[in-house]
Structures are given as structure tokens and as C-alpha cells.
Amino acid sequence: MSNRTIRVAAAQFHVGTDVDTNLATVLRMLDEAAAVSPDLIVLPEFCNHLSWYDSREHCAAVSVTLDGPFLSAVVEKVRALAVHVVINCTVNRENDTITGSSLLYSPEGELLADNTKQIYIGHENDFLEPAHEPGPVVETPLGRLGLYACMDGVINEPPRTLALRGAQILCNSLNSFASDEGSLHVPVRAPENRVFIVAANKVGPLVPEPILVPVSEATGIPLKFLNGAGESQIVAPDGSVLACASADREEVIFADIEPCAADRKRRPDGTDVIASRRPALYRAISEDPAGQAYPAWKGAEELAASVIDPLTGGRDGLREAVSLAVEAFGGGAKLVAVPPLLDAETIAADLPAALDFAGEVVETLRQCCGAEGFIATALPMRGDDAAPRYCALLIGVDGVRLCQGQVHRSERFAWSEPVDELQTLELPFGRVAVVTSDDSIYPETFRLLAMAGVDTAVVPLEPLEAWELRTGLLERSAENRINLLAAAIGSPLGQGFATALQRDFTVLTPWEARPFDGLLSQPELYCLPVGDKRLAVTLYPAAAANKEVSRNTDLVTNRPWKLCGPITAR
Incomplete structure (x- = not known):
């Protein structure tokens, strides 16, 4: 398609328990959105009725049919407005199943795409049938569109499969109380896939209003966290948020985008983030979790x-790193993360000298570890086959304990021979992995580490793009329930940080360490303040064992493995 610019919009509003009232709201909000002259309007999830049912019969009664009055009225409005529209409803199917499905209509009212949700959360599993096939990617005059909904975007696989099949614009309909969906899970899907995201969430109560207070009292969840979290947004392929709604008001947001920009998949160093993937290494992601064990x-x-x-960096940086590490170990730390002491440009300028310096770094850091301490950093190293590789290292008093070569090829480390596996190491305090900068941008890397039982990961990072520190690594920690230390080379893009898993996690179970705060999966975030040289933090490795975000919804084992074929296809 050409370099055409289009206008996309997301409408944010409340949906209650009266289907007729909800239809009136949908039609009104379509009119309001049409006032900004969009080419595409995306609506929230479950537009026909709150996701709250007394019984299966009740769910069926308030669901819609594809040719019934609710969607017929929507189609009539779509034709009148002459705009592409994505609406999500619970749909009563001919085979007596009910699905949560996103529906894309053309300006002529033709149903172009029907995409059923792959991952339901909590009680939704009791009423709704998940998808049995991947969602479609549809060629339209606007570009190639893919659809997904809410929980399907809290994990990486559903959006990833759509992007790998060519989608340029991903339309995400949400029914979410979680503040970290808007701040984290929604925006990260754009830069990790180099696509546009148009996401529409709800505001107002997500529980029937007559029982709102009793539910709050019974669950201990404050009333404000039983409301839709809003923050509908439009995100560009580089992670820039082009438009964002409020957290609590009905409104329409819009932005002008150039869909063909999503066909440009290169990082600032020239690396093609799709072509450099390693599908053969991801094979386990599309295998049945029932046959896999942590x-x-x-x-x-x-x-x-x-x-x-x-x-x-260099020798001055090494001396300072030693001083800071000794101070950290003296304060009780068992694991210290050090940023790379040589940047990519310096290494490429004189690889032999960088390899020599790496030996000096390892020996120097080894000597300050003590009997129980470990240091992680990144350096160029020679493997057993003598090939040079960029590696993330874990160093103990006995030397290198774990040497993880870069898995994905990148242009800035073009001299590095990729390795064919991700390694982990069991230490007295847990199972640890170390990850290089240019492996950390791939969601499959952390998914495989989570499946391998890693509870703590360290990324010695030389960031290339702002999203890596703003949302990327934090989201990797969240969607996989892995504690994280990110030690970044100082730059205008940001500084290092740590994430510590919340020990209270599964929604609607008794919590002891914290009150419910609206976060779905985001861990505690501790940022290294500007000007400070050391961040001390307490991590919780044991907390990684609990990945059940809500009843029957495990972030890792409930991934839609049967539908992940595009991720592992060569």
C-alpha cells in the first residue's frame, strides 16, 4: 500500500447491565467519534454487557448474535458513518457456545474479521469459549489489521502472531481495571512488534452497581479498583504514545498515522527485529505445557x-565498579548487576583489545565477589570454539559461572557469532539467567526463561531505544513473573532499575503484604535515581513460582500454545 495517512480513533466509555442502554451508548459514542472524521474507530471489550453473569443462561441471554438486533443496529450506524469499526461483544454462536469476540466492520457494513479471544481471565473461563484458531489479519484500504482483546495483550503471543503474519495496525479492545495495562502491557506491544496499537478501554464500574459495595467489602478491593482504568491509547511502532485518554472519563481520542511505517522493522543500528528472530529456538512455546514441567x-x-x-567505561569504569561492588557486598548483597564496561562502538573499533580487556575485567571482578557473592555484566568473550561473541556473564569467586552468548544477531554486534541456546544456573538463592542487550528486546527470550524456571534475570544493557527502559524490560518481568536487575550504560534514554515480584499476586485471594492497588502483574519498580551510583533492593525469588494472575489464568502455562505456530515457523 502507499504512504497514505489515515486517522484512527478509540472510544472510551462505560457499559452496564442493560443491553438496550449499552447499545444506545455504543451508537452515541460512534457518533461522537465520527465527529473527528476517523477512518477507523475501535470500541472497548464486552460492549453489550458487563463481564459479570449470574449463570450460563444469563450470559447467553445478554449475549448478541451476528445477525441479531444489537449488531444490526451497529452495522446500520457504521454504514451511515461510512467508517471502519471494531466492536467487541459476547457472541452467542450457532453451536450453543458463547465467545468474547472482536468484530471488524467495513464502511459498507460487511463483517471483515471475527476474532475470538484466546485467553480469558478468572470467571470468564466459566462462560466463554476460547479461540480454536488464530485470529485473522485482514487487508483493508487502511492497511493490514489484526484484532485482540484485553488479556490477550497481557501476554505477548497473540499480538506477536498477528504482527508476524503482517498486521500493521493492532486493535485492542479492553475491559480492564488494571492500571498497568495502560502504562505497560498496551504500549509495549507496539515497539516489540514495530506496529501501531489502537486500544480502547472502559471507565465506570466493571461490577453491577447494586452489588458494587458488597463485592468491594467481600474482596477487600477498594471501589476505585472495581472500575475500568481508562487510558485508551494509540501507540506508534517506536513506542511513542500518540494519544492517551484519561483514567476515568468517557472520551474519544484520535491520531493520524501512516500504516506503512509498520513495515519498517529496523532498529537504529539497522537490525531487522523480525528477520533476526530465531524460530527454531522458540519451539517449546508452541508445545503443550502439560508435557512440560518447571x-x-x-x-x-x-x-x-x-x-x-x-x-x-573502560579501566576507569572498572575501578569504580569494583569500589561500588565491594560496597554493595558489604551491605549484604548477594547479586550485583554491572552495566557493560565497553560499549558496542568501542568493541567494534578494536575487537582484539576489547577481548584482552574482558579477561582483565573477569579477573578483577572475581576477586571482589567473596564466597557468596555474584556479579553480572556483559563483555566480548571467546568461546570454546575460539569464535568471538558478545556475552552476558555471571561471575563468582571462582570465575565465570555462566556465560550466555548473544542468541539473536544484531548489526552493532555483527562480529558476534550467535549461540543456539539460553542457559540458566541454579544458585543457593534461586535459578538465574543473564541476558544480553540485544536478546532482551525479543519477548520469546524471557518467555523461554520463565518456562525454564528462572526466578531472577539480569540484563547488562546498552539501550538503543527509549522503550527498552520505559516499558520493555519492565513488561518482560511482569508478563513472566521474573525478578529483574537491569544495569544500563548511562545515556539520555534512562538509567538502570530493579523489579521485585509482588508476593501477593493472584487476584481475589487473601493478600498479606499489600492492599490491592490496581496492578494486574507489574512488580515493584525501583529506579536508580539520577546521580546515584548504587541501588540496593530486595528481590523475592520464591514469588516467581506463582504465575496465576486470576483463577484458571496462568501467565505462562495458559499461553495459547496451539495458536503459536507463527512464532515457531521458520
Whole structure:
């Protein structure tokens, strides 16, 4: 398609328990959205009725049919407005199943796409049938569109499969109370796939209003967190948020986009983030979790750790790193994350000298570890086959304990020979992985580590793009329930941070350490303040064993493995 610019809009509003009232709201909001002259309007999830049912019979009674009065009225409005529209409803199917489905209509009222949700959350599993085939990617005059809904975007696989099949614009309909959907899970799907995201969420109560207070009292969830979290948004392929709605008001947002920009998949260094994927290594993602087992969870309840930030690299940086590491170990840390002490440009300029310096770094850091301490960093190393590789390292008093070569080829480390596996190491406090900068941008990397039972990961990072530090690594930690230390080379893009898993996690179960705060899966975030050189943090390795975000919804084992073929296709 040409470099055409189109206008996309997302409408944010409340849906209650009266289907006729909800239809009136949908039609009114379509009119309101049409006032900004969009080419595409995306509506929230479950537009026909709150996702709250007394019984299966009740769910069926308030659901719609594709040719029934609710959607017929929507189609009539779509034709009148002459605009593409995505609406999500619970749909009563001919085979007596009910699905939560996103429907794309053309300006002529033709149903172009019918995409059923792959992952339901909590009680939705009791009433709604999940997808049995991947959602369609539809060629339209606007570009190639893919649809998904809410929980399908809290994990990476459903949006990923759509992007890998060519979608340029992903339309996400939400029914979410979670503040971290808007701040984290929605925006990250754009840059990790290099696509546009148009996401529409709800505001107002997500529980029938007559029982709102009793539900709050019974669950201990404050009333404000039983409301839709809003923050509908439009995100560009580089992660820039082009438009964002409020957290609590009905409104329409819009932005002008160029869909063909989503066909440009290159990072600033020239790396094609789709072509450089390693599908053969991801094979386990599309295999039945019933035949897969985590290693025994042996993570400690608590782990003292530190992220340090020498102000420079090279030998001056090494001296400062040693001083900061000794200080961290003296304060009780068992794991210290050090940013790369050589940047990519310096290494490429004189690889032999960089390899020599790497040996000096390992020996120097080894000497300050002590009997129980470990340091992670990244360096160029020679493998057993003598090939040079960029590696993330875990160093102990005995030397290198884990050497993880870069898995994905990148242009800035073009000299590095990729390795064919991700490794983990069991330590006294848990199972650890170390990840290089240019492996951390691929969602499959952290998914495989989670499946391998990793409870703590360290990324010595030289960021290329703002989204890596703003949403990317934090989201990797959240969607996989992995504690994270990110030690970043200081730059205008941001500084290092740590994430510590929330020990209270599964929604609607008793919590002890914190009140419910509206976060669905985001861990505690601790940022290294500007000007500070060391961040001390307590991690919770044992908490990684619990990945059940809500009843019957495990972030890892409930991934839609049968529909992940595009991820592992060569």
C-alpha cells in the first residue's frame, strides 16, 4: 500500500447491565467519534454487557448474535458513518457456545474479521469459549489489521502472531481495571512488534452497581479498583504514545498515522527485529505445557541485590565498579548487576583489545565477589570454539559461572557469532539467567526463561531505544513473573532499575503484604535515581513460582500454545 495517512480513533466509555442502554451508548459514542472524521474507530471489550453473569443462561441471554438486533443496529450506524469499526461483544454462536469476540466492520457494513479471544481471565473461563484458531489479519484500504482483546495483550503471543503474519495496525479492545495495562502491557506491544496499537478501554464500574459495595467489602478491593482504568491509547511502532485518554472519563481520542511505517522493522543500528528472530529456538512455546514441567522451585524468600552505575567505561569504569561492588557486598548483597564496561562502538573499533580487556575485567571482578557473592555484566568473550561473541556473564569467586552468548544477531554486534541456546544456573538463592542487550528486546527470550524456571534475570544493557527502559524490560518481568536487575550504560534514554515480584499476586485471594492497588502483574519498580551510583533492593525469588494472575489464568502455562505456530515457523 502507499504512504497514505489515515486517522484512527478509540472510544472510551462505560457499559452496564442493560443491553438496550449499552447499545444506545455504543451508537452515541460512534457518533461522537465520527465527529473527528476517523477512518477507523475501535470500541472497548464486552460492549453489550458487563463481564459479570449470574449463570450460563444469563450470559447467553445478554449475549448478541451476528445477525441479531444489537449488531444490526451497529452495522446500520457504521454504514451511515461510512467508517471502519471494531466492536467487541459476547457472541452467542450457532453451536450453543458463547465467545468474547472482536468484530471488524467495513464502511459498507460487511463483517471483515471475527476474532475470538484466546485467553480469558478468572470467571470468564466459566462462560466463554476460547479461540480454536488464530485470529485473522485482514487487508483493508487502511492497511493490514489484526484484532485482540484485553488479556490477550497481557501476554505477548497473540499480538506477536498477528504482527508476524503482517498486521500493521493492532486493535485492542479492553475491559480492564488494571492500571498497568495502560502504562505497560498496551504500549509495549507496539515497539516489540514495530506496529501501531489502537486500544480502547472502559471507565465506570466493571461490577453491577447494586452489588458494587458488597463485592468491594467481600474482596477487600477498594471501589476505585472495581472500575475500568481508562487510558485508551494509540501507540506508534517506536513506542511513542500518540494519544492517551484519561483514567476515568468517557472520551474519544484520535491520531493520524501512516500504516506503512509498520513495515519498517529496523532498529537504529539497522537490525531487522523480525528477520533476526530465531524460530527454531522458540519451539517449546508452541508445545503443550502439560508435557512440560518447571524445575523444582528453590528460590529464596528474599534476595539482597544491587544495581550499580559507574559513570564511565573502560579501566576507569572498572575501578569504580569494583569500589561500588565491594560496597554493595558489604551491605549484604548477594547479586550485583554491572552495566557493560565497553560499549558496542568501542568493541567494534578494536575487537582484539576489547577481548584482552574482558579477561582483565573477569579477573578483577572475581576477586571482589567473596564466597557468596555474584556479579553480572556483559563483555566480548571467546568461546570454546575460539569464535568471538558478545556475552552476558555471571561471575563468582571462582570465575565465570555462566556465560550466555548473544542468541539473536544484531548489526552493532555483527562480529558476534550467535549461540543456539539460553542457559540458566541454579544458585543457593534461586535459578538465574543473564541476558544480553540485544536478546532482551525479543519477548520469546524471557518467555523461554520463565518456562525454564528462572526466578531472577539480569540484563547488562546498552539501550538503543527509549522503550527498552520505559516499558520493555519492565513488561518482560511482569508478563513472566521474573525478578529483574537491569544495569544500563548511562545515556539520555534512562538509567538502570530493579523489579521485585509482588508476593501477593493472584487476584481475589487473601493478600498479606499489600492492599490491592490496581496492578494486574507489574512488580515493584525501583529506579536508580539520577546521580546515584548504587541501588540496593530486595528481590523475592520464591514469588516467581506463582504465575496465576486470576483463577484458571496462568501467565505462562495458559499461553495459547496451539495458536503459536507463527512464532515457531521458520
